[in-house]
Amino acid sequence: MSRRGAAPPDHPAKGRKALGTHHLRSAPLDRTYQLIEPGPVVLLATSDRGKPNIMAMSWHMMVEFTPPRIACIVSNRNHSFAALKRTKECVIAIPPATMARTVVDIGNCTGAEVDKIARFRIPTRPARHVAPPLLPACIANLECRVVDTRMVSAYCMFVLDVVHAWTNPALRGASTIHHQGWGRFALDGRVIRLPSGKA
Numbered sequence: 225m226s227r228r229g230a231a232p233p234d235h236p237a238k239g240r241k242a243l244g245t246h247h248l249r250s251a252p253l254d255r256t257y258q259l260i261e262p263g264p265v266v267l268l269a270t271s272d273r274g275k276p277n278i279m280a281m282s283w284h285m286m287v288e289f290t291p292p293r294i295a296c297i298v299s300n301r302n303h304s305f306a307a308l309k310r311t312k313e314c315v316i317a318i319p320p321a322t323m324a325r326t327v328v329d330i331g332n333c334t335g336a337e338v339d340k341i342a343r344f345r346i347p348t349r350p351a352r353h354v355a356p357p358l359l360p361a362c363i364a365n366l367e368c369r370v371v372d373t374r375m376v377s378a379y380c381m382f383v384l385d386v387v388h389a390w391t392n393p394a395l396r397g398a399s400t401i402h403h404q405g406w407g408r409f410a411l412d413g414r415v416i417r418l419p420s421g422k423a
Contacts, residue, residue, distance in 0.1 A: 265400070
């Protein structure tokens, strides 16, 4: 119980600003994605009628533990959209930070005009369960199949199940790339461990 006339401890005193609010300022709503954009930036590999293609993608999230389920946004303006919608399969590859320049270059051109795998000399190898190739120079590769397309028309959102996961032991601990918008990228930092009852 607070003293008479004093503000409760969880609330600012009357006429005073809450702790830290004088440091806040409004931000443009069209820049919200730069504040909460998920990571890491990944490469999405598709294959349509035998022709593989890759694109850079940063809008994705986990939606289920088991089976591993991922939701991702692939704009209908992207060349990969039609391939993913038609074939319902892809590979999501997580590139290391050392590939940052190549990843940006991949994102700045379209597979409708460029054979990106050839132009950027991206190593590939066959996947086990899907037609799109694995990208072995990446930290991890996730073979995926589309399991839900109900939000594709409204939001270009595909829901994928991971049917096989690969990791590159040589890249264990490698930094990943996180997009902050308009050419700004961050690299993930050091790992800390805290007590937790969950994995």
